[in-house]
Amino acid sequence: MFTHRLVTFFSILVFSMVVQAEDFKVANIHISHPFAKATVPGQISGSAYLKLENKGKSADKLTKVESAIAKSVELHTMEMEGEVMKMREVKEISLNAGEKIEMHPGGGYHIMLVDLRQPLKAGEKFSLTLTFEKAGKLNVIVNVEEKVGTATLVNHQH
Ligand SMILES: [Cu+2]
Numbered sequence: 485m486f487t488h489r490l491v492t493f494f495s496i497l498v499f500s501m502v503v504q505a506e507d508f509k510v511a512n513i514h515i516s517h518p519f520a521k522a523t524v525p526g527q528i529s530g531s532a533y534l535k536l537e538n539k540g541k542s543a544d545k546l547t548k549v550e551s552a553i554a555k556s557v558e559l560h561t562m563e564m565e566g567e568v569m570k571m572r573e574v575k576e577i578s579l580n581a582g583e584k585i586e587m588h589p590g591g592g593y594h595i596m597l598v599d600l601r602q603p604l605k606a607g608e609k610f611s612l613t614l615t616f617e618k619a620g621k622l623n624v625i626v627n628v629e630e631k632v633g634t635a636t637l638v639n640h641q642h
Pocket residue numbers: 531560571594595596640
C-alpha cells in the first residue's frame with residue numbers, strides 16, 4: 485500500500501514537471517508563457533501576463549480568473565489617458581475565432597492579483613484558473629520572473 489502511494493506520488497511529480505512546459509490548452513484555447521513579475525517589498529498587488537490564442541472557428545471569452553495566491557483576481561486593461569497610464573477593470577476578454585492576444589507589461593490587458601497572500605519571488609510558480617465561456621476551465625502555471633522594465637512603477641496603485 486505504502487509503495488503504491490509512493491509510486492502515485494512520483495508520477496504526480498513527473499506529471500507536474502511536464503505541465504510546467506509553459507503551454508496549456510483546453511478545447512480550442514491555447515495559452516502560452518504565463519508569467520508574473522516579482523514584487524518589491526511593500527507591494528501588495530501583482531500582475532500576471534500570458535498569451536491567449538483561439539484556434540477554433542467560433543469566438544470565445546475569458547470570463548474569470550482565480551488563484552489562491554491573491555484575495556481576488558481581476559482582468560484589467562491599461563491605457564494612456566492624456567499623459568497618465570490608467571488601469572480599469574474589464575469583465576471579460578473576447579477572443580474571436582483565430583485571434584491571438586499577447587499580454588505584456590506596459591499596456592493593454594493584464595491579470596491583476598489584488599491583495600497577494602504572499603510576495604511573488606523570482607523563480608517561484610503559482611497556479612491560475614482561467615474560465616472561458618465556451619472552452620471551460622483551464623489551470624495554468626505561472627512563472628515568477630525578475631522585474632523587467634519600469635512599467636509596474638507607473639501603475640498598480642489602486
Ligand atoms: Cu491592474
